[in-house]
Structures are given as structure tokens and as C-alpha cells.
Amino acid sequence: MSITLTTAKHPPRAWKFQRVAEAEELFKQSCPKEHIDSKRLIGKSFTEDLFDTSHVSASENGFVWAVFHAYSHHHNLLLLPEDVWFTILSQLSFFIIAHSEELRHLFVSHKGTVHLEVSTNETLDTVDFGGMALAMLELMQKRIVNPDLRNWIMPAFSTTTASDEVVAAIIIMGSMQKYFSYEFALRCGIPSVTLLGECEDWALMVTKLAQLAHLGDEPARFAQLLRPVLNNFVASFDNPESPDTLSFWSKCADRRGGGSGPTYLTGWISVFCFWGNDGKLLCPESILPECSRGFQARNTEYRPDQALSRRINTDKVPSGLCIRSGYS
Structure with missing residues (x-):
């Protein structure tokens, strides 16, 4: 039950400070x-x-x-537990940031900063950033050495609202900024994907990749990058609703950079931009002989991790045409 204290004999005055309108x-x-x-x-x-x-x-x-x-x-004062607790946490945040290395062992076991990412298919205008902040807190909790830290920081008062929990999560993120970097990724997302033909058609395409190795080390690497991507196309027929399948399609493409610098195409679609129109590699890398151990170590059937690490300058995305240089 709330309590009101009479702390002075003079009557309260009306609040006359500037009012904001939006x-x-x-x-x-x-x-x-x-x-x-x-x-x-x-x-x-x-x-x-x-x-x-x-x-x-x-x-x-x-x-x-x-x-x-x-x-x-002479104004009446109304206080919530959260008003006081958040002020305490904000003060503590300044101390943790200023003494991050001294306190590191109390919070995390890793060195440097660990990058954390929370992604969604929502847009900037529809995304629930509060929910994203709470999801980020869950990722942080997995790497924080004290399992009780989250419960200690989060308000759990009778007056606590969902918005208060979000505020606490954001304060924690700010306090831990020397140990973690944060990224909220808004994936555009494809509402639905339809793969025409039969599953066998797509599986046949995978078998055709073996022929590329006969053309040289670069085509062999091209096939190596393509294989896990095409295998996921096949897997989409067998497990269309599995988390792995949905995750694969959510990572098909993204566009990063911009501003005064270049923009880049990322995602597994970048594998289909292996060479430029001049036949040179668009994403320079060490091309290893197919028979080498290094090449074999890169082989993967379903994880397109190497494809996802690539980025292509959007100004250099190759043409989809096959151009003949001259006529006789």
C-alpha cells in the first residue's frame, strides 16, 4: 500500500515548469x-x-x-521504486565503464568485446525495440559469469511495468559496453519462397557442381561455396518449416555500408557473384588446390558460413548476361 507523508506545513504550489508537447x-x-x-x-x-x-x-x-x-x-513529490532504482543503476553504470578492466572478472570471462546480434524481419517502423533489448539481455546473460546478476539488476517491484524491464535491460547494456558490442539487425525478409520443379531437380544441380573442379582451382572453390547453399535448397523440400531452413532463407541477402562510402551486398547470395565481368575474383581470397588439405578443410555440406562472410561492392555486382565481344 502506498503511503503519503506530510513533511511541511505550507501548502503545495502548482508546477509551472515548461511543458513539452511531443x-x-x-x-x-x-x-x-x-x-x-x-x-x-x-x-x-x-x-x-x-x-x-x-x-x-x-x-x-x-x-x-x-x-x-x-x-x-514547494511541490508535492510522487515517487516510484523504479525512479530510485534506475538512478542507482545509472550511477553504477558510470563506475563500471570507468573501471571496466578492474571489474571484468566479476562480469565476464572473455577478453576484449564480444559482438552480440539480435535480428528480426520487422521494419524500422514496426519493430519492437523493447523486445529486442530483452532478447539482447538474454544473449548477454549466457556470457555473464554471475547467473544472478540479471535478476539483481532487473526491477521486480509491485509497480514494475514491461517498459521498466526494458529500461533496466538498456541500462545493463550500457553498463557492459566495454565487454560487449551490440547489433540490432532488421532483416527485410521474404514473405514466402516457392521452389518450382521437383526436389530431384535441385539435387541434380548439386551433383553437377563436381564438374567445375575440372576447370581449375577457382571453379573448384566456386563449387565449394555453392554446395552448402544448394544443399539447403534441397533441404527446403524435406524440412520446409525447420528452424535451420528458415534461418538459411533469412540470411540470403543484406546491404551494408552507405553514407559517404560504398555499400556492400552480403548473405549467401554473394556466392553467385564469384567473378566480375572481367573474369576476376570479386572477393579476393587465397585459392587453394582442390587436392590440398587446406581446401578439404573448407568443405561443408550444409553450413554456408564461408558464403556469409563474403561481401561484394554493390557497384560491382556482375551482369547476368553472357556477352559476345565481337562478330565475324
């Missing part, structure tokens, strides 16, 4: 530096009608300045 303005005034560095506000934990039904003021430290202004200007 989420973008709240972000700008609460986090001015971050607002300058950002491109756009992509999510919020409240509805726009909050600004119509409540007097919302911006603050760079909500709890500290709320207490100060309530005391200095």
Missing part, C-alpha cells in the same frame, strides 16, 4: 547532445496522448531534479 521535444530537451548526434527518434514507450493528458517536463536527471524542485518550490 516525444521529439522531450528527447531534445532531456538528452540535448544525443539528440544532436541522432538522425531520428525511432521508438518510445508511451502514447502521444500522454502529452495531452499530463504536464510533462524534460529533465536530464528526472529523480534528482524532481526532488530538488519539489523541495525548492
Whole structure:
């Protein structure tokens, strides 16, 4: 049960500080530096009608300045457990970041930073970033040495909401930034894939790859990269709803980079861009003889990991035409 204390005899005064009218303005005034560095506000934990039904003021430290202004200007003060707990966690975050190496053994067993990625097929406008943050926390928990750390940090008060849990997850991510790097990948995703013909047709294509090795070491490497990709095409007939099949198709293509630099095509589709129009390798690598141990060590039947590590400059994606250089 909540409790109200009468701590002074004078009556309360009305709140007269500036009122913000929208989420973008709240972000700008609460986090001015971050607002300058950002491109756009992509999510919020409240509805726009909050600004119509409540007097919302911006603050760079909500709890500290709320207490100060309530005391200095005779305002009633209403506090949630989360207000205080998040302020404590934010303070602790600064300490952990500043002393990351001294404290490393208390949090993780690895050296440097480990990259963590959470992916979804949602778009920037539809993705649930709160859910993504909680999923990232689950990945972090697998690498944090103290299994009780997550439960200790997460609020579990009678007033705790789903949004509060997301806030706590983000604070944890910030505190652990010297140990982890984070990536939220929004996969465009293909709604459905239809493979025409029979399964045997696609299996036949896999057997045809063996002939490429007779043309030289580069074609042999081409076949080696293609094999796990085409095998997954075949597996799509046998296990169309398996997690492995769905994961394979979610990794077909992506576009990275941009800005003032080049953009790159990644995903297993990059294997189909092995040579440029000039017949030279688009993704330079060490081409090993097919008979070598190094080549054999690269063989894989269903895991297109080597294909996924490739990237092709989008300006150099080869033509799909077969061009004749001259006529007689």
C-alpha cells in the first residue's frame, strides 16, 4: 500500500515548469547532445496522448531534479521504486565503464568485446525495440559469469511495468559496453519462397557442381561455396518449416555500408557473384588446390558460413548476361 507523508506545513504550489508537447521535444530537451548526434527518434514507450493528458517536463536527471524542485518550490513529490532504482543503476553504470578492466572478472570471462546480434524481419517502423533489448539481455546473460546478476539488476517491484524491464535491460547494456558490442539487425525478409520443379531437380544441380573442379582451382572453390547453399535448397523440400531452413532463407541477402562510402551486398547470395565481368575474383581470397588439405578443410555440406562472410561492392555486382565481344 502506498503511503503519503506530510513533511511541511505550507501548502503545495502548482508546477509551472515548461511543458513539452511531443516525444521529439522531450528527447531534445532531456538528452540535448544525443539528440544532436541522432538522425531520428525511432521508438518510445508511451502514447502521444500522454502529452495531452499530463504536464510533462524534460529533465536530464528526472529523480534528482524532481526532488530538488519539489523541495525548492514547494511541490508535492510522487515517487516510484523504479525512479530510485534506475538512478542507482545509472550511477553504477558510470563506475563500471570507468573501471571496466578492474571489474571484468566479476562480469565476464572473455577478453576484449564480444559482438552480440539480435535480428528480426520487422521494419524500422514496426519493430519492437523493447523486445529486442530483452532478447539482447538474454544473449548477454549466457556470457555473464554471475547467473544472478540479471535478476539483481532487473526491477521486480509491485509497480514494475514491461517498459521498466526494458529500461533496466538498456541500462545493463550500457553498463557492459566495454565487454560487449551490440547489433540490432532488421532483416527485410521474404514473405514466402516457392521452389518450382521437383526436389530431384535441385539435387541434380548439386551433383553437377563436381564438374567445375575440372576447370581449375577457382571453379573448384566456386563449387565449394555453392554446395552448402544448394544443399539447403534441397533441404527446403524435406524440412520446409525447420528452424535451420528458415534461418538459411533469412540470411540470403543484406546491404551494408552507405553514407559517404560504398555499400556492400552480403548473405549467401554473394556466392553467385564469384567473378566480375572481367573474369576476376570479386572477393579476393587465397585459392587453394582442390587436392590440398587446406581446401578439404573448407568443405561443408550444409553450413554456408564461408558464403556469409563474403561481401561484394554493390557497384560491382556482375551482369547476368553472357556477352559476345565481337562478330565475324
